[in-house]
Amino acid sequence: MSRLIPFFGFLLLVVLFGFGIWWNTQHDQREVPSPLINKPAPAFVLPKLDDPAQTVSRDNLLGKPYLINVFASWCIACGEEHPVLMAQGKSIGVPVIGYNYKDDEGDAKGWLAKHGNPYDMVIVDREGRTAIDFGVYGAPESFLVDGKGIIRYKRIGPLTPDVIEKELKPAIAALAKEQP
Amino acid sequence: MALLFFAGLAFAQAIDPLPFKNHAEEVRFQNLTRELRCLVCQNENLADSNADLARDLRHEVFNLMQQGKSDDEIKQYLVDRYSDFVLYDPPVKGGTLLLWFGPLVILLAGAAVVVVTVRRRVRAAPVATVDDKPAEEGDDW
Numbered sequence: 001m002s003r004l005i006p007f008f009g010f011l012l013l014v015v016l017f018g019f020g021i022w023w024n025t026q027h028d029q030r031e032v033p034s035p036l037i038n039k040p041a042p043a044f045v046l047p048k049l050d051d052p053a054q055t056v057s058r059d060n061l062l063g064k065p066y067l068i069n070v071f072a073s074w075c076i077a078c079g080e081e082h083p084v085l086m087a088q089g090k091s092i093g094v095p096v097i098g099y100n101y102k103d104d105e106g107d108a109k110g111w112l113a114k115h116g117n118p119y120d121m122v123i124v125d126r127e128g129r130t131a132i133d134f135g136v137y138g139a140p141e142s143f144l145v146d147g148k149g150i151i152r153y154k155r156i157g158p159l160t161p162d163v164i165e166k167e168l169k170p171a172i173a174a175l176a177k178e179q180p
Numbered sequence: 181m182a183l184l185f186f187a188g189l190a191f192a193q194a195i196d197p198l199p200f201k202n203h204a205e206e207v208r209f210q211n212l213t214r215e216l217r218c219l220v221c222q223n224e225n226l227a228d229s230n231a232d233l234a235r236d237l238r239h240e241v242f243n244l245m246q247q248g249k250s251d252d253e254i255k256q257y258l259v260d261r262y263s264d265f266v267l268y269d270p271p272v273k274g275g276t277l278l279l280w281f282g283p284l285v286i287l288l289a290g291a292a293v294v295v296v297t298v299r300r301r302v303r304a305a306p307v308a309t310v311d312d313k314p315a316e317e318g319d320d321w
Contacts, residue, residue, distance in 0.1 A: 032262055032265045035259070035260060035261070036261070127236075132236060132240055132261060137220055137262065
């Protein structure tokens, strides 16, 4: 019996490493969990990209759910995400608000002119100050905010057709059920 | 030699010159930012990172210090936004129990194996001494 102990030890290690590999394919180790889920979105007042004299605040947006999509012209992954938003942005069921993050105004406008504008509205955070309140640490990131101004879902990294189908749409559907 | 010294200073300053009131404040800032993780690079702390966000967060920490916030308040401010992940020294709670005590558990398990093995050999020892080749018996595993 005691001769089998090393074998069982080996088996245990195999299981442990196997679990590790499986876990790492399921989870992104670099993803920082957001403590803001199910908490009110931070208060913000940010200017619009097309008309900086006009500002949009969190309280302006209360009443209906919306998706905030953090993007920038310098962000490579945003280039991957953009065609997906162009194709599906209008059909996900909530307005998509572009959050232009630490970008140059001209670059941002040029980028949207060149690749198309999938957003219902684009707000600008040039300094990235409000982004810190949102816990943004890169782009793209997306936040689903409900009608009461509560963050219900966050996606770190690009929205892909798969993510939209399996995560975002169910989250939006759950919101629709809640609201009488 | 002097040149090297100044080169080092210049490097540290070039990353991020902040208007510290005095040396003590600068030391406090350095210690604090060393305990905070850069979210972008993740293997670096805020003090050493060159990432854009790290620079922003350093400024944020600096501003909070100017507002008279304590170290704990500043850490909490960042934890509220970025979760415990920003702390290099995570608090002991449900999700971090394994992180904190996992190594101890493994150590204890190893110790238990050693104790069991030694006891078994002690029991086997009288038999082994009678035997002609005790070394081979002992090499069982």
